[in-house]
Amino acid sequence: MTDPTLGELTVGVEGLALLRLLHADDRGAAQVARAARMAETREVLERLGREPSLRGPLGVELGLREGYARWAATYDGPLRLFSIEEPPVRRRLEAWPVGEVLDAACGTGRHAVRLAGRGHTVIGVDQSAEMLERARAKVPGGRFVEGGLTDLPLPDAAVDAALCALALVHLPDVAPAVAELARVVRPGGRILISDVHPFLVQLGWQAQFPVGDGRAFVRLHRHRVTDYAAAALAAGLVVSGVEEPALTPEAARTPTTELVPEATETAYAGLPGVVIWEFARP
Structure with a gap:
């Protein structure tokens, strides 16, 4: 093999x-x-x-914990999907009233910085100690703790709203994590989820990053767009918005870009690159 x-x-x-x-x-x-x-x-x-x-191989596959420990130093590079994910996410976050917000799978704190700047009290959760170290440096006033998406270290109804960005795709099943987000948000609150679009994962995209003189990746799991909606409805949430930003030529860069740039852009640019869900907690 x-x-x-x-x-x-x-x-x-x-x-x-x-x-x-x-x-x-x-x-x-x-x-x-x-x-x-x-x-x-x-x-x-x-x-x-x-x-x-x-x-030669496309890259070495690493487990979730090891992968993000090694990726932390270059994660703010930025990731190729940041340019199409951040504008619609931030536009929706700007409409939220100031309160206590959970940034689940917060990584290096790229969204936590914006939330804190708008006056929110930020609680960041991530399974990677290396990512959390960088988030704490960016948001000294936030509270950052280690934890997983399917077992958030918060009591019921602990926050006014929750954000989970580009992370559920690492889980074999999105439903348990969506249920956890619903559990920790107070009635009347909001939940915003962004993720790598299922269409790209079906085409073989992985979470790739440079390591030394080579490349590594953390596996992405194949879900359907409807899996997110079904998980939210099962958790008692109400869909209040959904977007599917398309790949730009910049966001469509892959390991083949240098070899066959025209084919790479033709293949990917314009395809849905990210899916963004906003849910209300009745």
């Missing part, structure tokens, strides 16, 4: 780009672009036999 290779990913990206060009609106331009993709695919397949780098 061998790990997926950079060459395999590159061929897959060329194929996805070709699929998206099959029935493009500009038929003449699409025909030219399809020919380019076919030619480049043949070139990539020929290169597989002579370039060891294309036969």
Whole structure:
């Protein structure tokens, strides 16, 4: 058994780009672009036999705890999805009244900083001590504690609102975590969840980051958009908003960008990149 290779990913990206060009609106331009993709695919397949780098693994898989411990130092790099996730999340957070807010899976505190700046009392929870260390440095007035999404270290109805950003995708099942968020939020409160869009995970996206002179990744689990809604409804929440920001060329950068930039952008740009849910706690 061998790990997926950079060459395999590159061929897959060329194929996805070709699929998206099959029935493009500009038929003449699409025909030219399809020919380019076919030619480049043949070139990539020929290169597989002579370039060891294309036969190398995409990255080393790390467990959740080890992965985020090693990623903490470069996590604010920023992550490629931050540019499409942060604007709609922050727009919704700005409408929240000032109160006590849980930042679940807070990471290095990128959203906690904004919450504290708007006058909220912030409680950050994360399973990574290394991430929490950086969050505490950013938000000295916040309270940051170690804990998991399915067993939050808070009593019932402890906060006015909760945020969970780009984290549920690491769980095999989103329902227990959504139920926990509902448990700790007071009646009348809000819950905001952002996550890697299920469509990208179905296409093989993983949480990749550089380590030394190579790459590593933490596994993302495949959910459906409806899994989030079903989990929220089961927890007694009410859907008050949902958005699906699309990938920009910047957010669509992958390990194939340097090898086949045109195919990479054609394959991914415009696809839904993030899903953002806002729920009310009756």
